[in-house]
Amino acid sequence: MNLRAVGAIYKFEMARTWRTILQSIVSPVVSTSLYFVVFGAAIGSRISEVQGVSYGTFIVPGLVMLSVLTQSIANASFGIYFPKFIGTIYEILSAPISHVEIVLGYVGAAATKSIILGLIILATAGLFVPLHIQHPVWMLSFLVLTAVTFSLFGFIIGIWADGFEKLQMIPMLVVTPLTFLGGSFYSVNMLPPTWHSIALLNPVVYLISGFRWSFYEIADVRVEISVAMTLAFLVICMTVIWWIFKTGYRLKR
Amino acid sequence: MAPVISVSGLSKTYPSGFTSLNNINLTIERGEIFALLGPNGAGKTTLISIICGIANASTGKVAVGGHDINNDYRAARSLIGLVPQELHTDSFESVWATVSFSRGLFGKPKNPALIEKILKDLSLWDKKDAKIITLSGGMKRRVMIAKALSHEPQVLFLDEPTAGVDVELRKGMWDVVRELKAAGVTIILTTHYIEEAEEMADRVGVINKGEIVLVEDKARLMQKLGRKRLSLHLQHKIEAIPEALAPYHLTLSDDGWRLAYDYDTRGERTGITSLLGDLRTAGIRFVDLETKQSSLEDIFVSLVSQ
Numbered sequence: 001m002n003l004r005a006v007g008a009i010y011k012f013e014m015a016r017t018w019r020t021i022l023q024s025i026v027s028p029v030v031s032t033s034l035y036f037v038v039f040g041a042a043i044g045s046r047i048s049e050v051q052g053v054s055y056g057t058f059i060v061p062g063l064v065m066l067s068v069l070t071q072s073i074a075n076a077s078f079g080i081y082f083p084k085f086i087g088t089i090y091e092i093l094s095a096p097i098s099h100v101e102i103v104l105g106y107v108g109a110a111a112t113k114s115i116i117l118g119l120i121i122l123a124t125a126g127l128f129v130p131l132h133i134q135h136p137v138w139m140l141s142f143l144v145l146t147a148v149t150f151s152l153f154g155f156i157i158g159i160w161a162d163g164f165e166k167l168q169m170i171p172m173l174v175v176t177p178l179t180f181l182g183g184s185f186y187s188v189n190m191l192p193p194t195w196h197s198i199a200l201l202n203p204v205v206y207l208i209s210g211f212r213w214s215f216y217e218i219a220d221v222r223v224e225i226s227v228a229m230t231l232a233f234l235v236i237c238m239t240v241i242w243w244i245f246k247t248g249y250r251l252k253r
Numbered sequence: 254m255a256p257v258i259s260v261s262g263l264s265k266t267y268p269s270g271f272t273s274l275n276n277i278n279l280t281i282e283r284g285e286i287f288a289l290l291g292p293n294g295a296g297k298t299t300l301i302s303i304i305c306g307i308a309n310a311s312t313g314k315v316a317v318g319g320h321d322i323n324n325d326y327r328a329a330r331s332l333i334g335l336v337p338q339e340l341h342t343d344s345f346e347s348v349w350a351t352v353s354f355s356r357g358l359f360g361k362p363k364n365p366a367l368i369e370k371i372l373k374d375l376s377l378w379d380k381k382d383a384k385i386i387t388l389s390g391g392m393k394r395r396v397m398i399a400k401a402l403s404h405e406p407q408v409l410f411l412d413e414p415t416a417g418v419d420v421e422l423r424k425g426m427w428d429v430v431r432e433l434k435a436a437g438v439t440i441i442l443t444t445h446y447i448e449e450a451e452e453m454a455d456r457v458g459v460i461n462k463g464e465i466v467l468v469e470d471k472a473r474l475m476q477k478l479g480r481k482r483l484s485l486h487l488q489h490k491i492e493a494i495p496e497a498l499a500p501y502h503l504t505l506s507d508d509g510w511r512l513a514y515d516y517d518t519r520g521e522r523t524g525i526t527s528l529l530g531d532l533r534t535a536g537i538r539f540v541d542l543e544t545k546q547s548s549l550e551d552i553f554v555s556l557v558s559q
Contacts (some may be wrong), residue, residue: 003360004357005357008354086343087339087341090337090341094307094335096328096335096359
């Protein structure tokens, strides 16, 4: 394995994060803090407990997951789209690097950024509400698994996109609505039966439910199902990426 | 010695049906400078892109250093340095960072001394910490060359390396290319500047409409295809070429003051002696004469226009 190449791509991508620290880290942290102010303190104080947890505390896993999902996709999609856009992708394609190594470099960096961001948001949440994590190892596992899976998904979007509009389309029109409707701010068990059934078609429900379970041992679906659904999405993304490199789809002429 | 690059039966057809390359067979010898000439859209960049791994071939095989570019792509690509035609650079990176990044991509350990030497050779050392966005076009072109050289390639592809570069810098780049050749690097050069190929190449390949029209040693090519032109500056203006001189197929300039005679340098008899005798008989005197060898450009134009 060409580990130096993986390291070169990884360091290059991480360097971009530090160059754009305001956009990469500070902006999502400010947005999340505002969520806590609005939903946690202002509105949340008038809402009774959800499944035995105060509303402000209840929404913490959902908010972390919201940021991790959107940032994983944004980081990974931009990471691979930008070299395509400015043409520097030639260097990646002509280097002695395997497809796995390319993915490791780009997706590894995107996932690292998202995990760092998720942990910063978690720490920020601790300033607003009392936090207690029942299963820290599971919490970290869900965080890493989700960051990696959605970074892979972002990588696919970055290769598929042939313009900045398409780059934004899936995250804005699909992922963000699914995340909001996936139980970030409520338990899907609070929905009427029909909507509850529809909500279970939303894959984000399983991610947030599993992640919330690791905090408070409360979940909308069984944790095993959450893990299985996340792994299934991971496998789907890896299969699509394998196909992309095999065919050269939107990478090679 | 086995060729460093071997291309056999290579074709590239796009889904639209357009055939960019058609059954290309080509070998590049180790240590030579090979100039690939062709008009716009002839397939030069597509051929280079396939060899370097940027584009997929429809059919055919390519080996670099004996390594198949698909089955043994790591070994094949690690031998190649590529300077693409377009100035693709990361605008916000420093020169040092981007060149070091390229070396890392090829799996080579850090070597600051080598990077320093490359940057100094390309007159970029004082710009090593500058962001690429602040550099001029010529400097960016040199950064691209530095990136390609950072992993010490044995084969260097220069796709239009001096496009948009001023004369002084172009000659500086030629010096760099000659030094690389002296160090044993094989160089494949595509260019629109025929002068560049004429100046530097050992062999010339001409590609047109996706097909290799000719591959030849440059000196032999110029000798084989080259024609010479004898120009005679007349003492008195003439209105027409006398009938007696018709066998020479002379050309009279529009102003009537110059006669031109094209002859083949390969021929045992060039016909010059008899022409001069017949001119005297016809009463045509001249005050000066000059001969000019056909340039590679003339040969190129003649080949691609066929």
